[in-house]
Amino acid sequence: MALNTEQRVRRAAVRLFAEKGFHGTGIRDLAQAAGISSASLYHYMGTKEDLLVTIMRECLDRLLLGARRAVEGAADPRERLASLVALHVLAHARQPAETRVVDNEVPALSAAARRRVVALRDEYEQLWTDVIGEGLRHRAFAVAEPAVTRLALLEMCSGVARWYSPRGPLDLDRLASHYACLALRMLGSADDDCPAGVETARKVVADLW
Amino acid sequence: MALNTEQRVRRAAVRLFAEKGFHGTGIRDLAQAAGISSASLYHYMGTKEDLLVTIMRECLDRLLLGARRAVEGAADPRERLASLVALHVLAHARQPAETRVVDNEVPALSAAARRRVVALRDEYEQLWTDVIGEGLRHRAFAVAEPAVTRLALLEMCSGVARWYSPRGPLDLDRLASHYACLALRMLGSADDDCPAGVETARKVVADLW
């Protein structure tokens, strides 16, 4: 299917912002990658920062929506956590460029835009906090320092975007299962090869991405 | 103790490159932060990229040296892994700016400089690969996908630099112990609150940083 110009601009921006950073990407780089002149770019975007904000918000909105579905579709804390982890990993493995932009370019935002993006991110992380807390209360999890552990989990999972390649030996399903397994181990929960909950995430991802 | 000018430049660069990125930091920002004129900067550095390279290599050199000592000073794979993890976490918590520069600004390097930095990084990661492989062979560890697991471990530990604050509730020792504990769990190894090997890392860090 052919992409329209606006989509080509978006794709080019995502790729270049991820590869070279927001400040390392010039407007003329964007134009060349999108196959139009730099003046024409401005038919499809506001400022360069507006483009960044749009990319970030769209990515975070989808991630947040997916995570809500991943939690709702799972029965208990173990399953929910596995679902959250699998969703996060799948999203980052499928859209590594988008998620790296979200993770790395927040300091490039102006104060106002940064506040909104950080608020979305906080909302997303709250889902993790809730699930971990719930699991601890139900004795499904046993771990010290739940706040730190949540950060460790998130960083571990986000890291996927920094190295995963679809051309590598591991397919997405096994990747997601493995990470869910690692996460449950970190939380002191018995594990198996493919924890329940991963399947839930798979369906959400198939629907949203 | 008073810093000399060269050190002030280095500190300013580390802080600004970490906060705003290499491309987001101007030579005038650096000069102002160092308290000298932008022309004077060039008495204390080569090009702006040279400064970045210097910062990265110094940081990686010390990390690599520390990791070697951390491994050598530990008796078995479990202890070695815990020591590696603790060292990495302590280094990232103590020097979050330096390590974020190393982690984030590699794409800002020219090809030649990038090769050298990546080689150092590969050398460092090889230590982790070796320790994990050794543990698996000795049945100390039980985990699928050792390569992926190594990446998960590294990303988890490096993430510390992105959020740790010395003003937070957790002191460095407990942070290191907790991460070592999480790591051993991920590798399917029985754990305790403060795994052996963490102490080794502590000594190395006290010596090198």
Place this chain on the structure above:
Amino acid sequence: MALNTEQRVRRAAVRLFAEKGFHGTGIRDLAQAAGISSASLYHYMGTKEDLLVTIMRECLDRLLLGARRAVEGAADPRERLASLVALHVLAHARQPAETRVVDNEVPALSAAARRRVVALRDEYEQLWTDVIGEGLRHRAFAVAEPAVTRLALLEMCSGVARWYSPRGPLDLDRLASHYACLALRMLGSADDDCPAGVETARKVVADLW
């Protein structure tokens, strides 16, 4: 009565060129003020400069025509001078925007267009020169430096466009009479409250504007 699109463009241009200058007015400003797209502008004008030239020539043509009638309709030099002054003042007070564009934007014209506009202006000023000369020969006027005095008169009268407001306390008739009176005083001629000749200009203006 409703204006057609071409008239709306003209009005918008006159207003904006007067307010912000030719170079300070963008094609998008014009389009917005006229209520059409910037591409559509080009159905109603040639280039932006063509539009400026059209505005200037139309304004000068009408002024020149009016001045000829004002001179022809008056009996002697005193009356003629008063008529010229009143006509000029009335034209500038009624169409301050147009006349400010003519006065201020000549340097924005290309050489060729400038020549034509300046030629019109010279033709107009020649009428003043003739009347003043005639008055001096007939001893109706008594003033040194007739050329300088002509310039002083013209600048004084043109200045009306820079400050006159129909919402001010002075109506157009009294304004014209007062300026005619001032002008006759400058020329050393006895004066009264409403010099003969002003009425002539009034009729011409009513006819042409």
Place this chain on the structure above:
Amino acid sequence: MALNTEQRVRRAAVRLFAEKGFHGTGIRDLAQAAGISSASLYHYMGTKEDLLVTIMRECLDRLLLGARRAVEGAADPRERLASLVALHVLAHARQPAETRVVDNEVPALSAAARRRVVALRDEYEQLWTDVIGEGLRHRAFAVAEPAVTRLALLEMCSGVARWYSPRGPLDLDRLASHYACLALRMLGSADDDCPAGVETARKVVADLW
């Protein structure tokens, strides 16, 4: 005497702003006229608008100072008015570029800068208002519509900057005297060839310009 670079920039800006207008003058035009690169311009000015503001304020400050001295140094309303007129005319004839910039480019200023410039201009015009009012009270002047007459006087005198050339047949002294004469006639005051007060203005100008 050789001009330093800052002065060359100032002169170039005054000339170009006067000739082509603020918006019609590019930063590269300024640089070329000043004999430096466009980047170097920014060692000697803030923004392009700052440069405009500096030029305007300096010109108005000097005019205001001169006008105060011109009024103080004269004995009675007739003399004061003649002195004001002569000063204004001499200033505009000596610095036609500066004064045309002040007169024409006010709309190019941002709101804040415009307010300050207009305030200075108002302060200056108040001196004229006072002198005219004083003359009327003392029956030295006899004219209707004093406010309009003040504007007519000012426009007439400012117009000098639009046409005067030092290469023309009229020298500055005779120019100033003639304008003072015209002004007194407008105000209904007996006149002579070189009204008292002009000499005062001459001295002030020699001192300040």
Place this chain on the structure above:
DNA sequence: TATGAATGAGCGTTCATTCAT
């Protein structure tokens, strides 16, 4: 050692204009 002065190249953005639909 320190820095004002200088600059070619490039920044993000807007310009006036054209043209296919």
Place this chain on the structure above:
DNA sequence: GATGAATGAACGCTCATTCAT
């Protein structure tokens, strides 16, 4: 008649770097 789409050129301004003093 009207306009989205498009663009080469130029805008005001900042970049990293050099060098004479």
